Amino acid sequence: MSPRTANTAVAVHPLLAERWSPRSFDATHTITDEELVSLLEAARWAPSARNSQPWRFLVGRRGDTTYRRIFATLAPGNRLWAGNSSLLVAAVAAERLESGTPHPGAAYDTGLAVAQLSLQARALGLHAHQMGGFDPERLRTSLGVPDGYQPLSITAIGALAAPELLPQELRDRETAARERRPPAETFFAQSWGNPLPVGP
Ligand SMILES: Cc1cc2nc3c(=O)[nH]c(=O)nc-3n(C[C@H](O)[C@H](O)[C@H](O)COP(=O)(O)O)c2cc1C
Structure with missing residues (x-):
């Protein structure tokens, strides 16, 4: 189990527990056509309100023009690391x-499609x-x-690399414990703010 694995009260599927957002990507890794198509199919088959499928995607592979154009739009802090994806x-x-x-639900639906792509x-x-x-x-x-x-988001995808390869200012964040708000402040029943009584 990676130290970045989610610390859940009971087991959840490894795809979910072991999903996290790294910054250290392997600059030598390339994605195969089959992997790329499988990522895009995962997004395309997301659910959406009335099957409206409001999402569209611009897809760049490192080294191509689309990638360079997308990369150039990133905030400086994201440009520090995302170019190795x-x-x-x-x-x-x-x-x-x-x-x-x-x-009005277009962003909701598009976020679902990105979530599916991330899990794939x-x-x-x-x-x-x-x-x-x-x-x-x-x-x-x-x-x-x-x-x-x-335009809603940009997602960097690639193979994980060692945290030591990151610029110093990003290294600690790469290995820090992952945190979430407690369940009692997140899941309610009976009325807003009243914690859902789950568990023993
Ligand atoms: C819509 C969205 C926007 C985000 N924007 C950024 C960003 O601009 N830069 C960044 O480094 N991380 C960004 N993140 C990543 C979050 O910081 C990260 O998902 C959160 O801290 C939880 O960490 P985890 O994904 O490792 O569980 C974004 C995530 C989402 C879903």
Whole structure:
């Protein structure tokens, strides 16, 4: 068990318990076509309201133009590490349904698709790290995202590398204990704030 494994009250599936967001990616790793298609299929088969599938993805492999354009939109703190990932995937949500009516759940649905992609990465022995720290307007301009589509996140995917390979300022975060708010402050029953009575 990795020290980054989630410390859960009872066992949860290893794909979930061993999902975490690394910054140290192997700069020599490349993704095969089959792995790439399996990641994209995992996203494409996500559930969505009325099967609206509001997600679209811009996909770059390290070394190609799409990757470079996506990378250039990242916030400086994310540019410190994300450039060693094998893939950069920008998730974009359609703001309207095909009928033209606004789709307020588009971001929710698109987040689900990214979650599926992230878990498929784990199933392939890879890791994914989502980022909200990027410039959506720059992404829109440099990759031609049309009006009516909202860039939401960029996900770096690749093979894990040693924490020692990171710049000093990022090393400690890579190995720090992972934390979550306690269940009693998260799961309620009877009324808001009243902890769900689970367990013995
Ligand atoms: C929507 C979203 C945006 C995020 N943005 C960033 C980011 O810009 N930079 C970063 O280093 N991590 C980012 N993260 C990663 C979170 O910091 C991370 O998921 C959280 O600290 C929990 O850690 P874990 O994923 O290892 O469990 C983001 C995660 C999500 C879901």
